Amino acid sequence: MSYVLIVGAKSDIAKAIAREYAKHGYDLYLAARNSAELADFANDINVRTQRKVKLVELDILAYQSHQAVYDSLEEKPLGVITAVGYLGEQKKAQVNFDEAQRILDTNYTGVVSFLNIVANDFEQRKSGFIVGISSVAGERGRKSNYLYGSAKAALTAYLSGLRNRLHQAHVQVLTVKPGFVATKMTEGMDLPKKLTATPEEVASDIFSAQQKGKNSIYTKWIWKYIMLVIKLIPEWKFKGMSI
Amino acid sequence: MKCSGWGRYPQVDCEEFSISQKTNLNELITHCDSAIAFGNGRSYGDSALGSHIMKLKQRDYFLSFDHKTGLLHVQAGVLLSEIIEHYVPLGWFLKVTPGTKLITVGGAIASDVHGKNHHIEGCFSECVHEFTIMLANGEITTCDKEQNPDLFHATCGGQGLTGVILDAKIYLKKINSQFISQTTIKTKNLKETFEAFEKYKNMPYSVAWIDCLAKGSSKGKSLLMVGDFRDDCELEYKHKHQVSIPFNFPTWSLNNWSVSAFNWIYYHKVTEKISHQKVDIDSFFYPLDALGNWNRIYGKNGFTQYQFILPKETSYEGLDEILSTIAESGKGSFLAVLKLYGKANDNWLSFPMEGYSLALDFKVEPELFQLFEVLDKVVLKYGGRFYLAKDARVSKEVFEQGYPNIEKFREFRKKNHMDIKFQSLQSKRVGI
Numbered sequence: 087m088s089y090v091l092i093v094g095a096k097s098d099i100a101k102a103i104a105r106e107y108a109k110h111g112y113d114l115y116l117a118a119r120n121s122a123e124l125a126d127f128a129n130d131i132n133v134r135t136q137r138k139v140k141l142v143e144l145d146i147l148a149y150q151s152h153q154a155v156y157d158s159l160e161e162k163p164l165g166v167i168t169a170v171g172y173l174g175e176q177k178k179a180q181v182n183f184d185e186a187q188r189i190l191d192t193n194y195t196g197v198v199s200f201l202n203i204v205a206n207d208f209e210q211r212k213s214g215f216i217v218g219i220s221s222v223a224g225e226r227g228r229k230s231n232y233l234y235g236s237a238k239a240a241l242t243a244y245l246s247g248l249r250n251r252l253h254q255a256h257v258q259v260l261t262v263k264p265g266f267v268a269t270k271m272t273e274g275m276d277l278p279k280k281l282t283a284t285p286e287e288v289a290s291d292i293f294s295a296q297q298k299g300k301n302s303i304y305t306k307w308i309w310k311y312i313m314l315v316i317k318l319i320p321e322w323k324f325k326g327m328s329i
Numbered sequence: 330m331k332c333s334g335w336g337r338y339p340q341v342d343c344e345e346f347s348i349s350q351k352t353n354l355n356e357l358i359t360h361c362d363s364a365i366a367f368g369n370g371r372s373y374g375d376s377a378l379g380s381h382i383m384k385l386k387q388r389d390y391f392l393s394f395d396h397k398t399g400l401l402h403v404q405a406g407v408l409l410s411e412i413i414e415h416y417v418p419l420g421w422f423l424k425v426t427p428g429t430k431l432i433t434v435g436g437a438i439a440s441d442v443h444g445k446n447h448h449i450e451g452c453f454s455e456c457v458h459e460f461t462i463m464l465a466n467g468e469i470t471t472c473d474k475e476q477n478p479d480l481f482h483a484t485c486g487g488q489g490l491t492g493v494i495l496d497a498k499i500y501l502k503k504i505n506s507q508f509i510s511q512t513t514i515k516t517k518n519l520k521e522t523f524e525a526f527e528k529y530k531n532m533p534y535s536v537a538w539i540d541c542l543a544k545g546s547s548k549g550k551s552l553l554m555v556g557d558f559r560d561d562c563e564l565e566y567k568h569k570h571q572v573s574i575p576f577n578f579p580t581w582s583l584n585n586w587s588v589s590a591f592n593w594i595y596y597h598k599v600t601e602k603i604s605h606q607k608v609d610i611d612s613f614f615y616p617l618d619a620l621g622n623w624n625r626i627y628g629k630n631g632f633t634q635y636q637f638i639l640p641k642e643t644s645y646e647g648l649d650e651i652l653s654t655i656a657e658s659g660k661g662s663f664l665a666v667l668k669l670y671g672k673a674n675d676n677w678l679s680f681p682m683e684g685y686s687l688a689l690d691f692k693v694e695p696e697l698f699q700l701f702e703v704l705d706k707v708v709l710k711y712g713g714r715f716y717l718a719k720d721a722r723v724s725k726e727v728f729e730q731g732y733p734n735i736e737k738f739r740e741f742r743k744k745n746h747m748d749i750k751f752q753s754l755q756s757k758r759v760g761i
Contacts, residue, residue: 109414126350126390133391134415273347 091115091163093144093200094170095124098269099219102289103167108135110293115163117142117155146170146196147188156203165215165296166204168197172234173271179233186233193237198244205248208257215258217296218245222265222304225313228329249301260295261302264288265309281308332382336373337624337631338693338721341754343378349387354493355467357383358750365753366489368433369408372440373634374721375754376488383493385435391415392496399501400458405435405494410618412501417566417610421501422558424456428666430615435494440718441486441679444614445534448671452679454485460497465750469495478675482734483741486679488717490742490751490761504558507566509534509613511556511606515599519549519652523645526669526685529555534613540592541665541689542585544656549648551667552599556613569611573621580628583692588661595663617664627692634719635701637708638670638686647711648685651704655689658700662689677734677741678761680716688719698722717755728759735761 090107092100095116104114108131116124121141128139144155172192179186201216208214223231224238242261249259266272266282283291283306291305304310319327332343346364348354358364364381388406395401399421401412409423410430416422427442436442438460441452450456459473462484472480484491514529516522522537529535532555539551617623624632639647648667655662666688673682680686691697705727708715714731715723729735738761742748 129392130390133394134411136419 088113089115089138089140089159089161089163091117091142091159091166091204093117093166093168093197094146095121097169097171097271098285099171099264099267099288100167100169101127102285103169103292104131104139105134106286106289106293108137108139111135111137113138113140115140115142115159117144119143119145144200146200147191149196149199152200153203156200156207162207162211164213165217166201167217167219167292168201169219170197171219171221171271173231174234176229176231176233189233190237193234194240194244197241201244201248205252205257209252209255212255213257215260215296216245216248216252217260217262217292219262219264219292220245222263222309222313225263226316226324230328258296258299260292260300262288262292262295263302263304263309263313265304265306265312281306281312332367332378333631334370334372334374334377334721335624336633336693336721337627337629338633339375339378339754340631341375341378343382344380346381346383347387348383348385350390354383354463354495358463358465358493359467362749363752365751365756366435366439366493368406368436368439369431371429371432371436373719374717375758376440376717376720376756377436377753378755379753385493386433388495399503400498401501402496402498403434404496405433405438405460407434408432409434409437413610414566414568416501417504417507418564420504420564422504422610424500424502425450425453426614427453428615429618431618434497434499435489438485438494438497439487439489441674441676442718443670443681445536445668447681448530448535448669449533451671452485452674452676452681454481454674454676454679456500456502457485458498458500460484461495462492463495464492465746479741482676483678483738486676486717487738488678488753488755488761490753490756491745491747492751504564506559506561506563507610508559508561508563509556509608509610510559511554511608511613513599513604513606514553514555515596515602515604516549516551516553518547519645519649522549522551522553522667523685525551525553529553530669533557535669537667538595539652539665539667539687540596541652541655542589542592542659542661544653548652548656550596552596556608559607566610569619571619571621574623574625577625577629578627580630580692580694583627583661583663585659585661588663591663592661627690630693632690632692633697633721634688634690635704636680636686636688636716636719637704637713638680638682638716639684639708639711639713640682641684643711643713644685647707647713648687650707650711651687654703654707655700660691660697660700662691664688664690677738678717678732680714680718682714684713686716688716717759720755723759725758725760 090112095118174189220242221238223235245261266277295303333340365379367377367382386406388404390404392402426444437453443452514525535555537551537553670681
């Protein structure tokens, strides 16, 4: 058993994670919608590392299909990493519930639906690891992205509960909270260079934290302290701020 | 946005286009004049700077590898470091590699880079089986030496001025170890240095560090390092922890005294006349890559490299004169590299020719360029020429004297409408 399953494999972070795990000798399942578009990328990993890479068709919003997708994996993965993320448009989501729902369902409901299935399998097998990519945006709601943030906050709480539940079964659950990352999702935003990680840095942080059996990490590490400060601001002050 | 090459001189405003797997490059090229391809930004000067730069690093897919022949097909944004990381453990290494692995394959072709084995294996283009390139009209052509020799000879060493290299098939070479047996020869002066180069010219890899501030009877004293791969089947390639320079050093920190002190320590830490070491690939080929952002050592104004080559017949006399001029100026360079090269190839703007090349890094300061102008005259007097991949300042008049095929290159560009489409600050300055 050597496969790691990456959900939401089209994102820049997911691709960097895929290369990182393949480099360290793992075979891969790359799951995404229209997964055929990942064929060239899968070939790239195979030529680089000689690892096996299989594409898995998965729509994170088609909850009913998730069990069948997981059952279809011939060899069950030894670890699952979810890198699903949809930032959406906060302003639009405030007036258009379809957008709000898409943000909540993609970042939270869909991931829960899939990880429930994975958790049941891992619990029964008493092995495996689950890595959930949440966000620092889930640490405190801000007007600029609180719908995305609230979905990520829910995901963080879900992963924490899952970790508690699966501890007995020796299944590792790692919560990852990236700060700014230079990806397609943040293209065009003016991000401070020193606080912004590359997808490769995030991937390398995740791999080493997962291998060390950690529970929760920030990436870059400095975000731990930035968020500590942000969380310490009293609400009466915070509500008047624009950050 | 302010952009610069590795030397961080000059810093200029460029409009950047990030070229991803999905970018419609054809549309960009047909609608945008005066553009230039940009790889990993390791050319020292302004060869990849211009009004519009096309950043190609994201096109980094490996496409195929033939385990029998060692033929590797990759997109042009793949870094040499990625090839090494994945293929050294399988017993393959680059046939030709420069002193940094942090360059793209496209950049390696465009600068027709060379390394410590130039005297045996030649330039990077020697291992290029073929490449595809998008030309000025947006058309994609596959190019190799036999089928379209003009395009091949113009593109290899052509600094991205013939089009955008998209992918390439290159041959790797078989190795049986990731370690090199190195011999270090300590020489007392230029004469001894030359004799040592000649004596060890059959060794596959060779390069010398030279103390460019040494005067009088010790002028030209060097440490010549030669080596070859071992045969011990140890192929486990370990990733080393990288140390980075976190900020710009103050501009005064590199001066005549500090460079003299560095040179003294570096030279005297080797105590024996001839010594042997076992070193790994990274230490032997890429010592500076271990120090991230080492360009910051030169301070906020950046640095530039003065690299020239002289024909073998005039090398000794020419270097003697140049070393005297530098030592007298007191402008020290603690990275001064001397190397014996093999024969020139047929590429129109490739730098190497049979002879000796000296490369010197200097921090940028006002009086520096006057010294360069004096040195330029000496280099030309002895029939030498300059390396575009390192250059940020050479004048058209000085540059063109060193390259007999320059007119051919200019005409080829004009005929194929490349002269308007692809331009860099450097191409405008030296008129190519």
